[in-house]
Amino acid sequence: MISLGIIEDDRFLRRNIEECVGMVNDVNLSFSFNSMEAFLEQIHVLDEPYIVFIDLGLPGISGLEGITYIRKQWNEVHIVVITGNDDENIVFDCIQRGANGYLLKPFKIKDLFDNIDIIRSGGALITPQVALKLFSKIHKPQESFEDVTSSLTARERDVVNELLKGLTYKEISFALGISTTTVNDHIKNVYIKLDVRSKSELLAKILKR
Amino acid sequence: MISLGIIEDDRFLRRNIEECVGMVNDVNLSFSFNSMEAFLEQIHVLDEPYIVFIDLGLPGISGLEGITYIRKQWNEVHIVVITGNDDENIVFDCIQRGANGYLLKPFKIKDLFDNIDIIRSGGALITPQVALKLFSKIHKPQESFEDVTSSLTARERDVVNELLKGLTYKEISFALGISTTTVNDHIKNVYIKLDVRSKSELLAKILKR
């Protein structure tokens, strides 16, 4: 027997899910709200459900923020995002905030309930199409990082790698067996090539995604 | 009609896949090697296949490095990793290097061929179990980032956010409407709380994954 919560502003879809819950023997409805605001008012008096279905496009507090609220409150709950938006950045955001499933509209309610078994057997709910979006999002940072440092020489990249660890010029000179002035020289060249003017600008440029 | 390549040192599994290719009408075998070394010798004279199956646990050059080689050579090919290792870091690494599928041993060869349709219809090949590993890997940095900054006050977090953009004390003081000495004060507190001694150490600590 598992419990299930819904946060969805589409009345038709919410009603649909509620009805399906009524038809399935081993699932019972824990709660059903049409906004995050309504949900947050009650969150402290609710028991942690097994699964929460949450819509991303809620009025007011978004479902994206909602994931963070829910994950902060409940550690074990399985959060399944329901949305028509398969933008790779949004998919990634949702998972980063702690979602365990990402279902793209339109889908059959029956299929959704069939797929709950995937969650129960220790898996994540994701369609191959959304998985591909996620993959391409994960693949991209790799490319852009290489793009950023591709214009550097091997030695300059060595210095940058030490810089990324948080070392000072003095520490880098010791680590690489060169003088601090040479470290300074390499870094000067790196700044020109990458169009930055300070260590922190460089780190921000390289480490951001 | 799609073409398919294999790089797998398990003779039995490779033979198995080859036989299945022979049985399926719209798939033909492009190449089959038992090591990356053997494959790399031929890579320049091979046509880009539609799908490559690659084992991670190859002798010599690993399949992980292999993904990078293949992706560098062919932009469109669909790379499917086959391995018994579902460590979340390795899964993430493979995808970051450009894999489009991750199949966990043991599996039925027939299922694998059935699933090729997922790739052909623009999806990624991943089991719910591996997807969950991937999700938890993506979710973790978020947690650790929040852990790192959780001990900070709202104002200190404001300053850190400006720092992450690569701004100087002077620029931050302007951006937040406070004096540079106050910026310095907040940063001093942040350094104590997060146990670092410089801006770059802080950035490295927060931005690394």
Add this chain to the structure above:
DNA sequence: GATTAACTCCCTTTAATAAGGGATAACCTA
């Protein structure tokens, strides 16, 4: 054989950062 690129070292100066001190006002809590 001359040019170029990459790496190395040195000098200098100014700006930015780190870290120590102390102080005040607002707010919340015990």
Add this chain to the structure above:
DNA sequence: TAGGTTATCCCTTATTAAAGGGAGTTAATC
């Protein structure tokens, strides 16, 4: 009300970083 936290400001000093200059050594390229 006393004590703690937060946010703000000030002063000082030593270190680090940034950016300008010049110069020598390889190794490869032309």
